[in-house]
Ligand code: SF4
């Protein structure tokens with residue numbers, strides 16, 4: 001059993017690790033304005049998918065003895081700037097926007113990111 005360590009400073013709540021986990025060990029809980037990601041203390045599988053997919057390098061697997069308890073992190077959801085619906089973790093959007101700004105992408109394209117999928121769809125059709 002390896003120890004799974006998550007950095008609460010690096011994790012942005014994007015859920016990629018949970019989607020990638022073949023064993024469903026990383027749990028997501030959604031409330032209206034918040035989302036949580038719960039990480040198991042360790043993992044008994046010969047696998048590194050969660051570590052490999054994490055865009056912020058927030059996860060590490062080591063050969064240390066795992067803690068007894070899982071770690072649950074909560075993230076505030078952002079509201080769609082058109083309809084006000086909660087649709088994505090704020091930290092994740094900030095991370096994407098920062099990366100896009102580094103590439104010099106125009107502000108209006110970045111503003112599009114602050115819309116929920118339904119509003120994006122209605123604007124583009
Ligand atoms: S190492 Fe693999 S099985 Fe274990 S928690 Fe990560 S993705 Fe899931």
Ligand code: SF4
Pocket residue numbers: 006010011012013014015016017018037053054055056057058059
């Ligand atoms: S993939 Fe990384 S940043 Fe995204 S929820 Fe998992 S640990 Fe956090």
